[in-house]
Amino acid sequence: MKVAFVNENNDTIIPFGKYAYFGTDTLGFYANVIEHTSDSTYGRQITIDRDQNTLFDLVIFDNGPEPFNEGLTRVLRNGKMGYANKFGQIVIPCEYGFAKWFENGKAEVTHNAKEYFDQDNHKRVVSDEWFVVDKEGVKMKTVHHN
Secondary structure, three states: OEEEEEOOOOOEEEEEEEEEEOOOOOOOOOEEEEEEOOOOOEEEEEEEOOOOOEEEEEOEEOOEEOOOEOOEEEEEEOOEEEEEOOOOOEEEEEEEOEEOOOEOOEEEEEOOOEEEEOOOOOEEEEOOOEEEEEOOOOEEEEEOOO
C-alpha cells in the first residue's frame, strides 16, 4: 500500500508513490517505510526523516520493524548493526556484524557473526568473539559462550 505524509496544514510533505506503508502513520521524528521501486516491486525497509533522507535500514522482527527494548532498537547501515533511539538518532554506531537486544542496560555484540539456519529453519547467529556494551556503546567485558 502506497503512503504519503501531510503536515498539520494538510500540505503534502512526502507525496504518494515513492514509499509503501510499513507501520508508521505519523511522521514525528522519522517514519518506517518500504522503498517502492516499481508498480509491483518493493525494496528496502528503511527509516526516513521529513526530508526523505534515509536514516538507516530496519532490523525486521516478526514481519515488521523491530520493537524498542530499553529505549533502543537495532538498526542497519551498510550491512552492519548498531542502535538507534526513539528520535531516529543512531546512538551506538553501526559497526557490528551482529548485535543482540539490550537487557538490564547491556547488550552482547560481535564484529564477526556467522549466520545459519537450524534444522527447524530458525536463523541462528554464532561468533567466537562476543563482548558486552553499555547503552553508550562502551565495551564492558568479553563473553565466552560454550
